Amino acid sequence: MHPTTQISLSEKLSLAGVVLAIPFRILASVVLSPLLKQYKKKRLNRVAVEAFTRFFIKHLSTRQLQWAGGKSLEIYKAWAKSKNVQPIVEEVEGKAKLVWLTEKRTDRVLFYVHGGGYMITINDNMCSFGPRMQQELLRRDRANNFGIVALIYSLHPAKFPTQLDELSRALSHLLSSGVKQENLILIGDSAGANLILQLLGHTLHPFEGVAPSPLQRGESSNRLGGVCLVSPWLSLDTPTQSYTLNGDYDVVDPQTMISWGKAYLEGVPQSHLPWIKPIYSGPDSWFTGLNGYTGRVLITAGGKENLLDDSTGLYIALKDIAKSNWDVQLDVEEDGIHEDPIFDANFTQKRGGQLGNATMKIVNWIGEGLRF
Numbered sequence: 001m002h003p004t005t006q007i008s009l010s011e012k013l014s015l016a017g018v019v020l021a022i023p024f025r026i027l028a029s030v031v032l033s034p035l036l037k038q039y040k041k042k043r044l045n046r047v048a049v050e051a052f053t054r055f056f057i058k059h060l061s062t063r064q065l066q067w068a069g070g071k072s073l074e075i076y077k078a079w080a081k082s083k084n085v086q087p088i089v090e091e092v093e094g095k096a097k098l099v100w101l102t103e104k105r106t107d108r109v110l111f112y113v114h115g116g117g118y119m120i121t122i123n124d125n126m127c128s129f130g131p132r133m134q135q136e137l138l139r140r141d142r143a144n145n146f147g148i149v150a151l152i153y154s155l156h157p158a159k160f161p162t163q164l165d166e167l168s169r170a171l172s173h174l175l176s177s178g179v180k181q182e183n184l185i186l187i188g189d190s191a192g193a194n195l196i197l198q199l200l201g202h203t204l205h206p207f208e209g210v211a212p213s214p215l216q217r218g219e220s221s222n223r224l225g226g227v228c229l230v231s232p233w234l235s236l237d238t239p240t241q242s243y244t245l246n247g248d249y250d251v252v253d254p255q256t257m258i259s260w261g262k263a264y265l266e267g268v269p270q271s272h273l274p275w276i277k278p279i280y281s282g283p284d285s286w287f288t289g290l291n292g293y294t295g296r297v298l299i300t301a302g303g304k305e306n307l308l309d310d311s312t313g314l315y316i317a318l319k320d321i322a323k324s325n326w327d328v329q330l331d332v333e334e335d336g337i338h339e340d341p342i343f344d345a346n347f348t349q350k351r352g353g354q355l356g357n358a359t360m361k362i363v364n365w366i367g368e369g370l371r372f
Contacts (some may be wrong), residue, residue, distance in 0.1 A: 003066060003158070004062075004063045004067045005067070006067070007063055007064060007333055010293060011061070011064055011280070012065065015060060015064050015067075015068060016133075016256055018055070018059045018060060018130055019313070021055070022052055022056065023138060024049050025052075026048050026052055027149055028168060029048070029050075029051035029210070030047050030051075032314055033041060033047045033239075035051065037248065038050075038111055038248060038250075038304075039051075039266060040170070040251045043349050044147070047347055047348050049343065049347050050105045050251045050343070050360075051250050053252070053273055054250075054251050054253065056372060057253075057334070058252075058253050058256055062119045062120075062156060062263065063220055063267060065119065066089070066119070066120060066155065066156075067149070068122070069120050069121045070121065071121065072152045073089065073097065073099070073123070073152065074120040075127070076089075076152070077122055079124050079127040080101075080127075081319065082133070085102065085131075085243065086103070086120065087099070087106050088103075089174065091171045091212075092166070092169050092173050093169045093173070094166055095154055096151060096152060096153050096166035096167070096169065096170050098149050098151060098152070098170055098173065098174065099149065099150050099152055100148070100149050101149065101151075102131060102146075102147050102148045103147060104147055104149075105146060105147030106145075106147075106178040106179045107144070107146070108144060108146035108147070108149070108183045108184075108186050109148070109179050109183065109185075110134075110148045110149070110185050110187060110188050110366065110370075111149055111150065111151070111171070111174065111182075111187070112129070112130050112138050112150040112151070112152060112188065112192070113150070113151050113153075113167065113186070113187070113188035113193070113195050113311070113322055114126045114187075114189065114191075115140065115188070115190030115191045115192045115193070115231070115233070115339060115342075116161065116190070116191055117190065117233070117260035117261075117264070118155060118156050118158075118191050118194075118264045119156045119239065119255075119260050119264075120155070121155065122150065122152065122338045125342050125346050125347075126189070127150070128345040128346050129189075129341065130150075131148060132344075132345040132359075132361045133359065133366060134148060134357075135358075136355060137363060137366065137367050137370075139187075140367070141354055142311045144370065144371065146337075146370055148208065149174065151167060151170050151192075153167065153195070154166060156248070156260075156263055156264060159264065159268060160198075160209050160264070160265075160266065160268050160272060161198075161207055161209070161272070161275070164198045164210055164275070165209075165210045166194065166200060166209050167195055167198070167199050168211040168213055168214065169195075169211045169212060171199070171212040171213075172211065172212075173287055175214050176214075178250060180222070181218070181224045181225070182218070182221065182222045182223060182275075183246050183370070184198075184224060184225050185224075185226045185227070185228065185366060185369050186227045186228070187228040187229075187230070187317070188225075188228075188230065188232075188360075189229075189230035189231055189341075189342055190230070190231050190232070190233045190235050190307075190338065193218055193229035193230060193231065193232035193233065194232060194234060194236075196227060196229065197229070197234070197278060197314075198276060199213060199215075200215075200227070200281070200287070200290060201274065201275045201278055201286065201287075203215045203242055203290075203293055204287065204288075204289055205274070205275070205286070206271075207275055213297075215293050216293070217292040217293055220275055221242070223295055224291055224293055225296070225297035225370065226294060226298070226366075226369040227296070228298045228300070228362060228365065228366070229300070229311075229314070230301045230339060230341055231262075231301055231302065231305060231312060231339045231351070232299065232305055232307065232310055232311060232314055232339050233257070233301065233339075234277055234278065234280060234307075234310040234313070234314060235261070235263040235277070235280060235309070235310050235357060236260075236261030236262075236264060236265055236276065236305065237258055237261035237265055238258075238277070238280060238329060239254060239258055239282065240309035242305070242306055242307065242308040242310075243258075243309075243311040245308075246304045246305055246306050246308060248303045248336065249304035249305075250302075250338050251337045251338050251339075251343075252306065253308050257306055257307075269360070274286060277318045278317070279310070279313045279314055284317075285354070286317070288321055290318070290321060291325065291326045293319060295325050295326055295327060296327045296328075296365075297318055297328065298361070298362065298365045298369075299314055299315050299318075299328075299330045299331070299335070300312050300330075300331045300332075300333070300341065300358055301331070301332050301334050301360065302333050302335070302336025302337045302338060302339075302358075303333060303334045303335055303342075304335055305336065305337050305338040306338060307338060308332070309352075310334070311330060312330065312332075315328065315330035329365070331358060331361045333357060333358035336358055338356050340356065340359075341356070341358050341362055343357070344356045345359075
């Protein structure tokens with residue numbers, strides 16, 4: 001939901017200062033882009049949006065970001081109007097909501113969980129991500145249409161396990177509406193990917209007080225259709241080597257990520273960390289048995305993002321938990337940044353509006369899972 005509805009006058013004044021400085025920062029980045037290592041080889045539209053994102057996020061507090069960003073439902077409805085999509089909002093037990101980014105369907109569904117560090121709302125790029133990939137898939141011969149639904153969940157100061165409970169209830173709601181788990185793919189970016197991993201951990205190790213996971217153990221033909229994790233955020237408050245190596249390249253600076261992680265984990269007992277930071281705080285056997293619930297996992301990361309170590313570490317933790325009917329892939333885009341495919345939805349780097357290689361990897365993987 002949207003916890004910050006009002007900020008102080010001083011917060012508004014400092015926010016105004018940041019907003020006034022943004023055009024100059026963007027202009028400087030565009031002019032100097034041939035000389036700046038983080039922007040070399042990038043088209044000017046991407047230089048501009050990355051410069052805006054990094055500057056805006058770095059210089060504003062969480063309260064300012066939440067207030068300036070608006071409410072998730074309002075953002076969704078504005079996006080739907082701009083895309084001529086009929087907005088469909090479903091209430092879920094508790095505070096969470098499901099919003100449809102396409103027409104509502106129950107035969108084949110992509111379930112999207114947005115990122116934002118558990119701090120900020122869904123945005124236009126995130127809303128466009130799934131539908132843009134759908135457009136690519138529907139161009140193909142014998143393509144089958146599918147629905148895309150997104151979860152609107154509670155943000156900071158809500159803490160673990162609030163979001164996990166909301167996702168579990170939302171997924172139960174979706175499955176009870178007639179969607180079969182073998183025709184369902186879970187996809188999330190950054191904190192959204194973290195939340196999906198919380199759910200998978202909850203499925204294997206039920207967390208007391210949270211709504212039961214609706215995922216059912218099955219045979220190869222009726223397990224969950226797949227899990228796609230885009231730039232998964234697992235380190236939270238613990239910087240890794242890739243923070244040091246890629247901090248100057250990435251669109252979100254390392255200190256912001258660390259501060260968001262500390263805020264989310266404040267007051268969370270050590271015993272709860274395996275659900276939140278499984279590859280850093282959980283036992284090596286944490287994901288053992290996951291192949292009973294799904295047979296396909298795709299992890300994507302940017303070669304120049306802070307969270308690269310999170311993705312490679314997760315791949316190592318998952319790749320050998322089963323010897324058959326288990327397909328785990330890691331795709332690292334050489335010069336990609338955090339959530340590169342999300343930016344690709346509205347700000348492609350290829351000429352002619354073509355999707356980048358990392359995004360096309362996800363498109364093809366979804367097509368295989370939904371039997372295109």
